[in-house]
Amino acid sequence: MTAQTITKTLVDSLETRGAEYTVWDAKLTGFGVRVRPTGAKTFLLVYRAGTGRTAPFRRYTIGAVGKIAPDAARTQAKALLGSIANGADPASEKRAKRPKTEDVSFDRLCELYLDEYAKPNKSSWKNDEGYLKRPRAALGRSPANTVTDDDIADVLDEIADEAPVSANRTQSVLHKMFEWARQPGRKYVSANPIRGLERRGGKETSRKRVLSDEEIRTLWWGLEDPEVPCDRQVALALKLVLTTMVRPYQAAGALRAELHGLRTAAPEYHMPPHRVKGRREVVVSLSPLALEVIDLTNSENQIPIFPSKYGEEPQPIRRSALSQALNDKPSEGRIGVRTFLGMEHFTPHDLRRTAATIARRGGALRTDVKATLDHVDGDVTAVYDKYDMLAEKRAVANILASELRKIIGCRPESIDAEIIREQLPYLRSAEMREAS
Known part of the structure; x- marks a missing residue:
């Protein structure tokens, strides 16, 4: 795509496609806005970590559209490029600051998932936050990497006794969270403990309720x-x-x-x-x-x-x-x-x-x-x-x-x-x- 000056008008006009794409800024090399198929838009900066053609490319996420304005994102990108010119590698520094696997509690994992994935990517993130309340109350202090399918099943079964559909929705959010947490660059957990777990709320039927x-x-x-x-x-x-x-x-x-x-x-x-x-x-x-x-x-x-x-x-x-x-x-x-x-x-x-x-x-x-x-x-x-x-x-x-x-x-x-x-x-x- 041809580079364009990234303004609020341009960002607001960008529509979703079947695949992720990025619009690059015409005035600041490496600065762009990424648009995901979900509709989520994020400002980012791509740069070389080091000098010479062999220096690896790095991608640094500046912030989600809506949480930071285009002008503020460009200003931050300029500041980052200045530090990069002096030898800094902000993407690597950001990864180094991530909590180590053994230090991440289940409650902290839920917080990271909401802040880093759900809020930037899902308009329904408050639903995820609500569904995670019961699991956080039950498993919050446990190290995330030690939580087992039995632990999760116990919590889901308690929810299913009162609200089977809510149990299934909670299970879906937990599954997504663990999948997100085990990806390279995060590795908060070594595996998804509930992959393959049957739906604890049972089979759902389509809702047909219409008031008379x-x-x-x-x-x-x-x-x-x-x-x-x-x-x-x-x-x-x-x-x-x-x-x-x-x-x-x-x-x-x-x-x-x-x-x-x-x-x-x-x-x-x-x-x-x-x-x-x-x-x-x-x-x-x-x-x-x-x-x-x-x-x-x-x-x-x-x-x-x-x-x-x-x-x-x-x-x-x-x-x-x-x-x-x-x-x-x-x-x-x-x-x-x-x-x-x-x-x-x-x-x-x-x-x-x-x-x-x-x-x-x-x-x-x-x-x-x-x-x-x-x-x-x-x-x-x-x-x-x-x-x-x-x-x-x-x-x-x-x-x-x-x-x-x-x-x-x-x-x-x-x-x-x-x-x-x-x-x-x-x-x-x-x-x-x-x-x-």
């Missing part, structure tokens, strides 16, 4: 009950998932600055690359019903749309807050939203599936719903077809809003979970009479 109309109405108005056991911001974030089809973490992490045209005919939520699978910016069309949910947050004066009550600085609610609000927590004597409303098990992600089903039932085309869900095609044509389908997504959003309004009806006189359930048969009959 009665359940949707119960949930919608039940979340307005003053006694509902969850914070107001969490309740509204759950509603935003249902009205937009965004993923739960994309609703929880939304910022005010990412909302555009709220008082126009085409309001949108512009999701940044770090909050999207594949590290792409995605535009979500907001229906009038979704705007009503957002308006209830008073977000005009807030940096996050759904601010957390924890921490001194304004920050969004945690991505796990939505699922935790639905679940009971017997250890704290707390019931979740599902139990409070007398509903069968469902997850925040099931609201997304429910919304897609309602939109299809209302007449939205499958291809348009697929675009709204941001389900990306994996074929070659998708690499070249960059049509954003905003008009189609706007139509889906409006169909979904119309169908949801029919389902939820008018606000009950008393917002009480038991009363809502008692009124449902009558309210549904009334809606059918009105429709006829």
Whole structure:
């Protein structure tokens, strides 16, 4: 690829390909930005360690795009080249500073994996961090190289007793971590102890849970009950998932600055690359019903749309807050939203599936719903077809809003979970009479 001046505009425009590639800077020899198929972008410097043509080439990672600006990365590259000219070898020095295998505890290995691999390469790194909590609590002090498959299996079996799917996800993260840790240049462990280990959570079946109309109405108005056991911001974030089809973490992490045209005919939520699978910016069309949910947050004066009550600085609610609000927590004597409303098990992600089903039932085309869900095609044509389908997504959003309004009806006189359930048969009959 022809060298170009590396600027923020250029870096933001670089798209993923089927293989890793590097764009080199036209002004500073050896300075470039690497783009991985996952969408991760990293500033790097390539140089010769020593003088003469026989001196080996070294590759030094400066930092991940998003954590360091292009100008700052170039400044750091210049400083490194100055030290290299005086005989330094920063790549070798960095390797020498790595902790020795016998000094790396399991807890430290998890920390290294998150900092050096998951955070720079995975938009879902917080999921990895969450899945590693139980293993870290159980095995944290053990030297990483002494952890066995039996040790891991014991932890996974404990998780599987409560949450089989979570056990499988934890096992996948651990497998990836050990594979990463045993590679040349790291060698924190000599082998992956769980390679070939059967899934401790058992075989999984595809999720098919879709809430019925009665359940949707119960949930919608039940979340307005003053006694509902969850914070107001969490309740509204759950509603935003249902009205937009965004993923739960994309609703929880939304910022005010990412909302555009709220008082126009085409309001949108512009999701940044770090909050999207594949590290792409995605535009979500907001229906009038979704705007009503957002308006209830008073977000005009807030940096996050759904601010957390924890921490001194304004920050969004945690991505796990939505699922935790639905679940009971017997250890704290707390019931979740599902139990409070007398509903069968469902997850925040099931609201997304429910919304897609309602939109299809209302007449939205499958291809348009697929675009709204941001389900990306994996074929070659998708690499070249960059049509954003905003008009189609706007139509889906409006169909979904119309169908949801029919389902939820008018606000009950008393917002009480038991009363809502008692009124449902009558309210549904009334809606059918009105429709006829």
